[in-house]
Amino acid sequence: MINWYRIEDHLIPAENAINKIKLAGKNICLINHENNYFATSSKCPHAGADLSEGWCASGKLICPYHRHAFDLKNGRGAIGQGNYISVYPLEKRGGEWFIGIKLTFIQKLFKK
Numbered sequence: 001m002i003n004w005y006r007i008e009d010h011l012i013p014a015e016n017a018i019n020k021i022k023l024a025g026k027n028i029c030l031i032n033h034e035n036n037y038f039a040t041s042s043k044c045p046h047a048g049a050d051l052s053e054g055w056c057a058s059g060k061l062i063c064p065y066h067r068h069a070f071d072l073k074n075g076r077g078a079i080g081q082g083n084y085i086s087v088y089p090l091e092k093r094g095g096e097w098f099i100g101i102k103l104t105f106i107q108k109l110f111k112k
């Protein structure tokens with residue numbers, strides 16, 4: 001089950017920029033890479049660096065610490081890394097942006 005959250009316009013990144021937001025208890029990178037938009041987790045699984053301080057190249061988000069690369073579409077680490085990051089669906093509906101975040105097990109229990 002996914003909950004959709006509206007993203008305020010000023011948080012949408014300019015071209016080739018990354019904005020970090022906190023939503024539903026998660027730190028998330030909102031990414032504009034060549035005018036394609038993505039949302040990923042912001043913590044690098046290698047040693048915890050803040051991926052919002054990294055950059056994008058060839059469809060990948062690059063960690064600023066040790067240069068691990070993660071596919072912006074599916075979060076997979078490059079060959080040999082053996083890691084991945086979470087990616088979240090982004091949708092533009094009627095001029096407004098929304099991000100989808102899966103409910104945790106506990107949230108599902110208490111959702112009415």
Ligand code: FES
Nearest residue numbers: 044046047063066
């Ligand atoms: S902390 Fe990201 S590659 Fe090492």
